[in-house]
Amino acid sequence: MSLSHVLLGLLSTTPASGWDLKRRLGEDPARGWDADLSQIYPALRRLLRGGFVSLKRRRSPQGPPRREYRVTPSGRRELKEWLAEPYALPRPHDATLARLALLERGLPPDRVRRLQEYRGLLADELKRAAPGTTAARRRRRVLLETELAWADAESAALLAGRSLGPAAKERA
Amino acid sequence: MSLSHVLLGLLSTTPASGWDLKRRLGEDPARGWDADLSQIYPALRRLLRGGFVSLKRRRSPQGPPRREYRVTPSGRRELKEWLAEPYALPRPHDATLARLALLERGLPPDRVRRLQEYRGLLADELKRAAPGTTAARRRRRVLLETELAWADAESAALLAGRSLGPAAKERA
DNA sequence: CGGCGGTATATGAAGTCTCATATACTTCCG
């Protein structure tokens, strides 16, 4: 049920359409959530059915009529309760990391290559990252920097042959 | 389709039952994936139907007969292809972080309290973290440490009143 | 011998997510 709550949270600052919400989520990964439009539309409908948001149709300068949602008092209550729930660390769910971890059984040259590929992704993401004007953005930034440093350290260790992989014997 | 591949990856070192796989996943969050038993069982069946794993029933010292799966050559091929796919950063999906981010509109005392709650979770997780014997584990460890430092820095800033929230005017 | 606790497998409902696909309206450009 998180997506609905995240949407309520976004709507609680500004009324918005599904399209707007998707843009806001996609723009700032530091928010901790993103979703497809095809998830967002049904979620907004559920919120509407539940009385947590209200709908106003508006002609838009371009494209079909916008459906602008805004939070109702009931929605604000619901959001407040969700925000007050106890925290928990998320279940790990990262296919790239999973592959990177499995890779450790491979040969060092391949491992370095893939590590560098990953490093590239991190560097791009860091370049794209919004300035640290919120705690969440500062968090994202330092995490990316840390991961970048980690990737470099692991690569260096592999290249130095300090961390010998399965190929060690063959080379010996 | 990630879960199936992750399972193939685990099975490629040792044949195992669904229960074993769940234990391995749950024990090491650095692996980047975890799942419920109720996801794992159907996934193993799909793998079996697809010929990617084979099944051997075995009496177990305790409990009902174990169903031990092992990777077939076809499964090994499939795994190899998956491992070779290009990397991508995962879509953010963290309800706790989302709430933490939304919290930034609240009053500093509340924000500090919730940050500390989060800090506690991180500290526990760090204590529980396995020693850094693999690259993935070292990654997890440094990320937790970084996040811990971030939480402390944000708390300190809030307490020092440097980062004035909406309550600033009332206090002035 | 009867229940408790741990091992192990299983199922169903409801919601969520991904991916593919479709459609409508507008402006701009040729």
Place this chain on the structure above:
DNA sequence: CGGAAGTATATGAGACTTCATATACCGCCG
């Protein structure tokens, strides 16, 4: 006028996830 491009909403299949629930087998302890 016609097509391309951007805005905006929508739907469906299939897989994935969560949560609740059920059951079976075994050894141990009282």
